[in-house]
Amino acid sequence: MPLWHVYHPPGTYTPQQKQQLAADITGFYTRFGLPKFYVVTLFHEVDASSFYVGDEPSRNAVRIVVEHIARHTDEPVLRKRTGEVLAELLAPHTKDRGLYCEFHIDETPRDLWMIDGIAPPPSHSEAERRWAEENRPTPY
Amino acid sequence: MPLWHVYHPPGTYTPQQKQQLAADITGFYTRFGLPKFYVVTLFHEVDASSFYVGDEPSRNAVRIVVEHIARHTDEPVLRKRTGEVLAELLAPHTKDRGLYCEFHIDETPRDLWMIDGIAPPPSHSEAERRWAEENRPTPY
Amino acid sequence: MPLWHVYHPPGTYTPQQKQQLAADITGFYTRFGLPKFYVVTLFHEVDASSFYVGDEPSRNAVRIVVEHIARHTDEPVLRKRTGEVLAELLAPHTKDRGLYCEFHIDETPRDLWMIDGIAPPPSHSEAERRWAEENRPTPY
Numbered sequence: 001m002p003l004w005h006v007y008h009p010p011g012t013y014t015p016q017q018k019q020q021l022a023a024d025i026t027g028f029y030t031r032f033g034l035p036k037f038y039v040v041t042l043f044h045e046v047d048a049s050s051f052y053v054g055d056e057p058s059r060n061a062v063r064i065v066v067e068h069i070a071r072h073t074d075e076p077v078l079r080k081r082t083g084e085v086l087a088e089l090l091a092p093h094t095k096d097r098g099l100y101c102e103f104h105i106d107e108t109p110r111d112l113w114m115i116d117g118i119a120p121p122p123s124h125s126e127a128e129r130r131w132a133e134e135n136r137p138t139p140y
Numbered sequence: 141m142p143l144w145h146v147y148h149p150p151g152t153y154t155p156q157q158k159q160q161l162a163a164d165i166t167g168f169y170t171r172f173g174l175p176k177f178y179v180v181t182l183f184h185e186v187d188a189s190s191f192y193v194g195d196e197p198s199r200n201a202v203r204i205v206v207e208h209i210a211r212h213t214d215e216p217v218l219r220k221r222t223g224e225v226l227a228e229l230l231a232p233h234t235k236d237r238g239l240y241c242e243f244h245i246d247e248t249p250r251d252l253w254m255i256d257g258i259a260p261p262p263s264h265s266e267a268e269r270r271w272a273e274e275n276r277p278t279p280y
Numbered sequence: 281m282p283l284w285h286v287y288h289p290p291g292t293y294t295p296q297q298k299q300q301l302a303a304d305i306t307g308f309y310t311r312f313g314l315p316k317f318y319v320v321t322l323f324h325e326v327d328a329s330s331f332y333v334g335d336e337p338s339r340n341a342v343r344i345v346v347e348h349i350a351r352h353t354d355e356p357v358l359r360k361r362t363g364e365v366l367a368e369l370l371a372p373h374t375k376d377r378g379l380y381c382e383f384h385i386d387e388t389p390r391d392l393w394m395i396d397g398i399a400p401p402p403s404h405s406e407a408e409r410r411w412a413e414e415n416r417p418t419p420y
Contacts, residue, residue: 001384003343007182015329015337022332036334040343040382042287043330049155050183052162054176054275057155063143063180065207066252067345069384079251080259087257095257102180104141104209105252111359112346112385117367117375119360135334147322189295190323192302194316194415197295203283203320205347206392219391220399227397235397242320244281244349245392 001069001113001120002029004041008062009048012099018043021093028089033124035132038115053100062094064103069113141209141253141260142169144181148202149188152239158183161233168229173264175272178255193240202234204243209253281349281393281400282309284321288342289328292379298323301373308369313404315412318395333380342374344383349393 004025013021022041029039048057066086073079086103094101113120115137121127127140144165153161162181169179188197206226213219226243234241253260255277261267267280284305293301302321309319328337346366353359366383374381393400395417401407407420 003345003384018329019332019335019337023335026332026334039332039334040341041332042326042343044326045330046182046184049158050185052159052166052179052181054166054179055159055163057159061180063182065143067384067386076251079249083252083254083259087254091257100256102255103253104143104207104248106207106246106248106386107252108384108386109359111356112363112387113383114363114367115382116380117371119363186322186324189298190325192299192306192319192321194306194319195299195303197299201320203322205283216391219389223392223394223399227394231397240396242395243393244283244347244388246347246386246388247392 001038001067002040003067003069004039005065006041006043006062007046007051007064008043008099009051009059010045012045012062013043013093017093024089024093028086030132033128033132035128036135037131037137038120058100060098061100061102064090064101066103066105068105068107069110072107072110141174141178141207142180143207143209144179145205146181146183146202147186147191147204148183148239149191149199150185152185152202153183153233157233164229164233168226170272173268173272175268176275177271177277178260198240200238201240201242204230204241206243206245208245208247209250212247212250281318281347282320283347283349284319285345286321286323286342287326287331287344288323288379289331289339290325292325292342293323293373297373304369304373308366310412313408313412315408316415317411317417318400338380340378341380341382344370344381346383346385348385348387349390352387352390 025041026036026039030036048059051058053061090101118137121140165181166176166179170176188199191198193201258277261280305321306316306319310316328339331338333341370381398417401420
């Protein structure tokens with residue numbers, strides 16, 4: 001958690017640009033105290049003949065699916081803010097380059113989640129802080 | 141929203157057949173007033189050695205995952221009807237061609253969704269009607 | 281249902297190893313009476329330049345997304361146990377081979393699910409038992 005899927009046209013991003021986007025995404029979450037390694041970003045090239053926006057094949061759309069597990073909030077203002085901040089984060093990688101971008105976030109249950117055979121520690125716990133510091137999962 | 145992922149054996153669909161399926165899917169949603177561009181359909185070829193139904197590699201299964209964001213209903217009859225109508229829509233692209241087809245729909249929160257940096261307008265709003273008419277997102 | 285997506289580095293699994301993992305996953309669910317064919321496992325190769333853990337490209341991580349439709353439980357002990365049992369099931373395919381592994385399970389609504397044009401029968405029904413025995417969907 002979080003898991004990001006980035007569906008994009010072939011050749012949109014160089015490996016360096018992918019790494020920069022992954023770094024920007026990671027930075028968003030580590031600010032809230034999450035371990036770096038919680039953030040997984042997968043890039044998927046989709047050819048125009050397999051990528052439709054409405055009934056038209058698309059060569060310039062980026063469709064992103066985000067799955068949040070570790071942190072949820074019910075606070076409407078914070079939820080709205082999350083969307084806005086992520087849109088700003090994505091703009092240099094999409095909109096500012098002339099790429100159309102849609103994303104949505106799904107929220108999945110925290111208690112059905114395992115990393116290397118360990119159920120991740122509670123939010124804001126001492127163990128979570130240690131995982132973040134050491135950037136790896138260890139028994140707690 | 142909606143996002144459709146179609147996982148299918150290599151060579152199952154020509155680009156024209158993919159576009160027709162995307163058009164049929166899009167037509168389902170525009171009848172409810174949704175903008176065409178809300179509907180994104182991604183096709184993913186999966187080789188038999190990577191596609192298992194039970195413990196058997198599959199050469200003739202189509203597995204579809206649908207994510208609904210913009211419209212949810214709690215009305216059991218409407219929910220049942222949605223499944224049935226989509227099954228009919230899919231039949232000529234799957235069952236009638238001898239392809240086994242399974243699909244399910246996930247529902248994700250509307251307030252964690254952004255298109256080109258804009259939170260989409262409320263359902264049935266004037267702005268949503270304008271987005272549908274112009275088939276593009278604009279500030280509202 | 282369930283649907284398993286296994287995102288892995290290129291060459292991690294031979295077809296035989298994929299089939300064994302699919303068989304192990306299938307075995308987990310058939311013990312609860314689910315038909316074999318409910319279990320779909322898709323393998324997706326992701327190159328290191330498209331697979332980031334934090335801000336680093338990864339060559340040894342396996343990220344698994346599971347979608348549960350047919351059976352949900354609200355019982356905390358059973359939920360915890362599900363994660364643990366699946367972690368044990370996955371260990372020989374991941375951790376024991378030196379592969380880092382994260383998985384999470386999403387739960388999606390049972391009433392928005394269709395197989396070959398049929399809404400699957402209720403849990404533990406006579407029809408479900410018949411589907412399991414015959415390992416195929418038939419009208420009920």
